[in-house]
Amino acid sequence: MSDERPGGGDPAEAPRACHGRAPDVFVPGGWVPMREHGEDEPVDFAIVGTGAGGGTLACKLAEAGFSVVAFDAGAYWRPLEDFASDEMEQQKLYWTDDRLCDGELPLKLGANNSGKAVGGSTVHFAMVSLRFRPDWFKSRSRLGYGADWPIDWREMWRYYAEVERALQISGPVTYPWGPKRPRYPRRPHELNAAAQVLAAGAEALGIGWSSTPLATLSSPHGKAPPCVYRGFCVTGCSTNAKQSVLNTWLPRALAAGAEIRDLAMVGRVETDRRGLATGVHYCREGRWRFQRALNVVVAGYAIETPRLLLNSASGLFPDGLANSSGLVGRNLMVQLNQAVWGRMDREVRSYKGPPSLALTEHWNYTDEGKDFHGGYCYMSQGPLPIVWARTLSGRGLWGEALMREMADYNHSVGLKMVGECLPDERNRVTLADETDRYGLRIPRITYGFGDNEKRMIRHALDFMGRALEAAGARGVWEQDDDTCHLNGTARMGEDPATSVVNADCRSWDVPNLWICDGSVFPTVGGVNPSLTIQAVACRTGDRIAALARRGEL
Amino acid sequence: MSDRYPGYDVLAKRDGLSWNDKTREVVGRRLAVGIDDHRFFDEAEWGVLRALCDRILPQPPERERPVPVAALLDLRLREGPGDGNRDVALPPTDVAWKRALAALDAESRQAQGRGFPDLTPAEQDALLRDMQEGRLAGPAWQGMAPKTFFSARLLYDLVGLYYAHPAAWSEIGFGGPASPRGYVRMGFDGRDPWEAAEAAPGREDAARRENRHVR
Numbered sequence: 001m002s003d004e005r006p007g008g009g010d011p012a013e014a015p016r017a018c019h020g021r022a023p024d025v026f027v028p029g030g031w032v033p034m035r036e037h038g039e040d041e042p043v044d045f046a047i048v049g050t051g052a053g054g055g056t057l058a059c060k061l062a063e064a065g066f067s068v069v070a071f072d073a074g075a076y077w078r079p080l081e082d083f084a085s086d087e088m089e090q091q092k093l094y095w096t097d098d099r100l101c102d103g104e105l106p107l108k109l110g111a112n113n114s115g116k117a118v119g120g121s122t123v124h125f126a127m128v129s130l131r132f133r134p135d136w137f138k139s140r141s142r143l144g145y146g147a148d149w150p151i152d153w154r155e156m157w158r159y160y161a162e163v164e165r166a167l168q169i170s171g172p173v174t175y176p177w178g179p180k181r182p183r184y185p186r187r188p189h190e191l192n193a194a195a196q197v198l199a200a201g202a203e204a205l206g207i208g209w210s211s212t213p214l215a216t217l218s219s220p221h222g223k224a225p226p227c228v229y230r231g232f233c234v235t236g237c238s239t240n241a242k243q244s245v246l247n248t249w250l251p252r253a254l255a256a257g258a259e260i261r262d263l264a265m266v267g268r269v270e271t272d273r274r275g276l277a278t279g280v281h282y283c284r285e286g287r288w289r290f291q292r293a294l295n296v297v298v299a300g301y302a303i304e305t306p307r308l309l310l311n312s313a314s315g316l317f318p319d320g321l322a323n324s325s326g327l328v329g330r331n332l333m334v335q336l337n338q339a340v341w342g343r344m345d346r347e348v349r350s351y352k353g354p355p356s357l358a359l360t361e362h363w364n365y366t367d368e369g370k371d372f373h374g375g376y377c378y379m380s381q382g383p384l385p386i387v388w389a390r391t392l393s394g395r396g397l398w399g400e401a402l403m404r405e406m407a408d409y410n411h412s413v414g415l416k417m418v419g420e421c422l423p424d425e426r427n428r429v430t431l432a433d434e435t436d437r438y439g440l441r442i443p444r445i446t447y448g449f450g451d452n453e454k455r456m457i458r459h460a461l462d463f464m465g466r467a468l469e470a471a472g473a474r475g476v477w478e479q480d481d482d483t484c485h486l487n488g489t490a491r492m493g494e495d496p497a498t499s500v501v502n503a504d505c506r507s508w509d510v511p512n513l514w515i516c517d518g519s520v521f522p523t524v525g526g527v528n529p530s531l532t533i534q535a536v537a538c539r540t541g542d543r544i545a546a547l548a549r550r551g552e553l
Numbered sequence: 554m555s556d557r558y559p560g561y562d563v564l565a566k567r568d569g570l571s572w573n574d575k576t577r578e579v580v581g582r583r584l585a586v587g588i589d590d591h592r593f594f595d596e597a598e599w600g601v602l603r604a605l606c607d608r609i610l611p612q613p614p615e616r617e618r619p620v621p622v623a624a625l626l627d628l629r630l631r632e633g634p635g636d637g638n639r640d641v642a643l644p645p646t647d648v649a650w651k652r653a654l655a656a657l658d659a660e661s662r663q664a665q666g667r668g669f670p671d672l673t674p675a676e677q678d679a680l681l682r683d684m685q686e687g688r689l690a691g692p693a694w695q696g697m698a699p700k701t702f703f704s705a706r707l708l709y710d711l712v713g714l715y716y717a718h719p720a721a722w723s724e725i726g727f728g729g730p731a732s733p734r735g736y737v738r739m740g741f742d743g744r745d746p747w748e749a750a751e752a753a754p755g756r757e758d759a760a761r762r763e764n765r766h767v768r
Contacts (some may be wrong), residue, residue, distance in 0.1 A: 084576040085730030088583075088717040096637040098645070110637025192739040228735030231728075238573060238732040347744065347751060351728060352736040385716040385727050393708040396685065398609045399678065402712070407557055409725040410751065444641075 011075040011082065012092060015263045015284060017118075022254055025247045026223040026240060028081040035257045039291050043067045046280050046293035048266045048308065051120015052533040053517030054299030055245035055253070056163075060541025062256035066548075069259045069291060071282055074117035076262035077246070083238035087386040090235035093117050093124045097442070099303065100432050104448030105483075107334060109303075112234060113486055118262050119246025120301070122530060124236050127215040127243070128356055128418075129169050130527035131160045133178060133364050133375065139523050145373035145452075146422055147522040150494045150503035151539070157181070159535035164213075167243040167534075168221045171213030177365045186218045189227065194350035194380040195358035197413050201467030207362040212379060214354055215243040215530075229353040231382055249534075267440045269296050269312040269321055269513065277321075277513045283438050295553065297505075297514040299537075302332060302486035305519040306429045307443040309490070322490070322500050322507035322515070329429040329489050332447065333524045336376065336419030337484040338457050340464040341391070341412060342473030348413045355382035356416075363460070364526045372455040374420030375526035378464055381414040388412070391479055413473055415464040418484065419456050420526040421449070429489055485529050490519035504543040505536065512553070516540050560761040561749040563722045563729035569768045570734035571747060580719060580730070588619060591627040593647070598654040602626065604670040605657070608677050609708065610715045620718040622711055626650070629714070642701045650710075653702050656693035657684065663691060726751055 016023050017034060024030030037043050044066040047054045058070040075092070077083065084090065095114035101107045115121025134153035139146040161182055171184030188211035191199065195211070202209035216227040216237070227241040240247050250260065261284060268281040270290070279292040298305050306329035310320035320328050356379035364375035383391060385406075392405050427448065431441040449457075461478045468476050493499025496508035501520055507513040518533050525532075547553050566572060567580075591599050606622040630647050643649045661669040661680060669677065683689050684707075687700035715721050722729045726749035728736070738745050750763035 082575060083732075084573070084579045085571075085732045086576055086579055086717070088713070089575075089579040091636070094637060096635050098635050098639055099637055100639055100641050102641040106640045106642075108638050110635075114637060190739050193741040193743065196740065228731075228733065229737070229739060230731035230735035232731065238575075239735075344741075346741040348741065349728070349743070349748070353739055385722060385725060386713050389712045389716040390709060393712045394704070396704070398681075398685075398708055398712075399611060402609075403611065406716075406725050409727060410749075 011077060015261070016076040017260045017262045022260055023076050023078050025078050025251065026080070028078060030078070032251070032254055034254055035259055037067060037069050037259050039289060042279065042292040042294050043069050044293070045295045045297055046291050047071065047297040047299055048280060049120060049299035049301065049304070049517060050118050050250065050260060051115060051245055051299065051301060051517065052122050052530045053537050054297060055119060056249045056534045056537035057297060057299065057516045057541050058258050059249040059253040059256065060538055061544060062253045062258035064541060064545040067257070068253070069261060069293070070253070071261050071264040071266050071280065072118045073265040074115070074262065076118040076260070077123070079236060079238050079240055079247070083236045085230065085232050085238065087235050087384050090124070093236050097436055098434070099442060100434070100444040101447070102444065103427070103446040107445055107447050107483060109445065113334070113484055114301070114303070117246070118260060119244050119250060122244040123246050124234050125244070125530055126234050126355055126528070128359070128379065128528040129164065129167065129213045129215045129531040130361070130377070131178065131181065132156065132525045132527060132532055136523055136525040143373065147491065147493065149522050150492055155539065156535055159538045160531060162538050163531055163534040167215045167248055168217055169213050169215055170218035172211050175213070176208040176210050177361045184213055189214060189216070189218050189354065189357055191357050192350065192353040192382070193346070193348040194382055194413050197344065197348070197468070197471045197473065198358040198360070198380040198415060201415070201471035202360050202362070204470035205467055207360055209358055209360045212356050212359045216354055217241045217243065227354065231351045231353055231355070232384065233354050235384070265438055266308060267311065267438055269298065269308065271312070271314050271316065271321065271510065273316070275316050275510060277510055295512045295514065297516050299515070299517040301517050302489045302519045303429050303443050303445060305515060305517055306489045307431065310431050311440055317509070322509045322513055324509045325497055325500060327491060327498070327500050330425045331423040331488040331491055332427045332429055332445065332486065333421045333423055333488040333521070334447065334483040335421060335485045335524055336417055336453060336457055336460070337482040338419070338461055339381065339414050339416035339479040339482065340461060340468050340476055341414040341479060342468050342476035343408050343411045344413050344473055345411070347410050349410050350380070350382040350413060351384055353382065356380055361527070363463070370459065372452045372459065373422060374452070374456065376417045376419035376456060376460050377526050378415045378417045378460065381416050385409065394479065394481060395477070413468070415468055417460045417464065418526060418528055419460060420524055422452050423488055423491070423523060424450055485518070485524070487518040487521040487524045487529055490515045491522045492520040493522060504547070505540045514540070556757065557751055558723065558726040558749040558760065558764065559752050559757045560764040561723050561726060561767060563719050563727070565767050566729060566747060569747070571732070572730045573732050576730040576732065583625070583718065586621050586624050586628060588621040588624060590621065590624040593627045593631045594651070594654070597658065598651060599623070600670045601654040601658050601668070604677060606711060608674065608681060609711050616720065618720065620715050620720050622715050625714040625717070626710060640701055640705050642698045643706065644697060646706065649697060649702060649706055652695060652697060653699070653707065656691060656699070659693035660689050660691050723749070
């Protein structure tokens with residue numbers, strides 16, 4: 001780009017949202033007006049992170065009349081001009097700063113389970129938008145495992161509906177599982193061949209299946225066009241059909257007066273002698289700055305959130321902020337992402353369309369016949385070449401053996417689970433001694449599976465393998481090493497001794513510090529977390545407005 | 554390997570409706586990388602890496618412009634963004650690669666009296682299998698686990714770089730970039746006219762004719 005005005009250079013190098021304007025994500029080279037706030041004037045809310053939690057909450061709070069500045073370490077992209085149809089280039093959407101991984105199962109971070117962009121990982125999420133099974137909000141008391149949420153499912157049901165309307169989710173008229181829900185705002189997408197394989201397998205084994213509720217448009221909405229089935233969804237949508245935080249909640253937030261600061265890495269939440277948060281230290285354009293705020297919201301997802309809280313230790317809070325329970329960083333939960341793969345005689349070409357157009361939640365809602373706690377769903381798949389080749393090399397294939405398998409790319413088909421991991425305090429985020437380019441200590445992520453996870457994996461691989469064979473796939477094999485999503489590490493609860501925040505995402509220890517992202521999940525369930533994170537953020541926004549009206553902020 | 558998609562070249566679509574400007578720009582940069590371009594690795598490391606890439610990702614000898622896997626890795630390590638994923642068993646990516654190439658060469662000299670590039674392909678494969686299965690433990694690894702490096706770095710990086718190249722996309726019949734034009738025919742055997750035609754055995758000419766019209 002040749003634009004010499006501020007914000008016109010490389011969006012990964014120089015901030016775009018400044019001088020009273022932010023990128024218009026719907027127009028190449030376009031801008032929308034943005035209100036700006038002085039650093040010395042305390043804003044009502046400084047929000048760290050603009051993903052499913054922070055971006056959604058920024059919108060809700062701005063629309064409720066609060067002054068809001070939201071910070072993101074990543075760039076402010078305009079999908080139409082900045083996004084290539086290219087797996088490698090689009091790695092620019094990932095959080096690729098160094099992180100150390102250890103434990104029995106060192107996690108593979110940096111790709112689908114992380115995001116560094118305005119809009120967070122929703123910019124590259126797979127758009128799967130599922131509600132929790134109601135019992136999961138009380139899994140300890142109703143199902144005998146995990147921990148209870150301090151929120152009632154009926155209240156969440158209302159907030160799920162709010163998010164589904166905001167994102168114009170496309171999905172079936174009647175969803176086969178769970179209590180009644182409104183019909184989805186948009187019709188379901190057509191099934192691709194990979195999804196038809198899932199359906200055939202489910203029908204052969206006598207279980208239900210459904211087209212997947214997806215956050216990509218099936219008909220035009222506002223300035224966004226319907227999905228053209230280009231299939232690069234998880235590397236960022238270049239047409240704006242995907243309803244990410246970047247092109248839904250954030251334009252609304254800006255219109256309501258919120259300010260967004262891109263390429264702004266927050267390194268520390270400052271607290272005063274009274275134990276209250278006073279603002280955030282952040283690095284932008286190579287300089288450390290300080291934004292004063294009456295309230296701080298940490299929404300950096302399940303690794304950066306505990307990292308920031310731990311890096312913000314002070315004399316009054318030597319173990320990190322909001323950490324009197326000792327639980328900040330603990331109970332990290334990924335989700336099981338094992339798969340079965342095989343070969344169809346007919347061409348599948350699963351690179352076309354959203355990757356997961358069909359799913360079954362049968363094993364989320366059926367408890368009989370399980371030798372494990374929790375549930376899982378599984379979905380059809382559409383890996384692009386790099387992801388597929390790495391899946392094969394993960395089996396140890398290289399050389400001619402790898403090339404032979406890759407030649408069957410267009411005939412390959414798979415089913416992949418999203419399975420519930422149980423909270424375990426040993427799975428955690430701590431600070432390593434190494435520091436990053438900002439001088440901030442980097443996170444160390446320690447992870448391992450328990451017996452419950454291993455039993456669930458076995459059950460799922462057996463079942464999915466039978467389903468894939470029943471649908472006609474040959475040479476079925478198991479991919480047993482993958483995980484997805486990150487939650488926990490700052491759980492919500494009803495007791496300050498066993499949780500970090502309350503039901504309103506307000507920290508027990510620092511009353512004007514809030515945490516609003518997947519970190520607050522006490523349990524993760526067997527579905528993708530983004531819809532629930534956004535629903536919690538919507539609820540938090542409403543609760544903050546209600547508390548403010550009562551003078552309880 | 555038989556040619557499953559005869560005459561299919563994903564680059565024939567480069568100026569068409571399936572490639573937006575950003576895609577043309579970034580893939581164009583990748584295509585401009587020369588097979589021998591390297592500044593990150595020194596000459597000794599480079600020789601080992603080139604030989605290694607030929608074994609991990611063997612390319613058809615008749616390919617006019619082979620995928621410059623080694624040069625793409627050199628470029629990647631020079632430009633330097635990590636991938637956010639570091640096993641504690643490994644040092645940072647750039648250090649790990651240099652150490653591994655030197656160690657592989659040292660293991661080769663120890664076992665065969667010749668450097669890795671001078672081994673026969675069969676000998677090279679045998680040494681790589683030893684590395685993959687954790688049977689190497691020479692001092693040149695300096696405590697880094699060869700087995701972990703092989704799966705978490707060597708295969709992960711090289712395989713990712715190869716399949717980022719249009720020649721690899723054409724080879725496997727992938728539709729390639731697809732924006733703004735996506736796809737229409739979603740079902741089984743549902744080929745859009747701008748996708749690769751697969752040759753049924755004995756019907757290569759028919760597929761070749763179809764692939765000539767891909768734009």
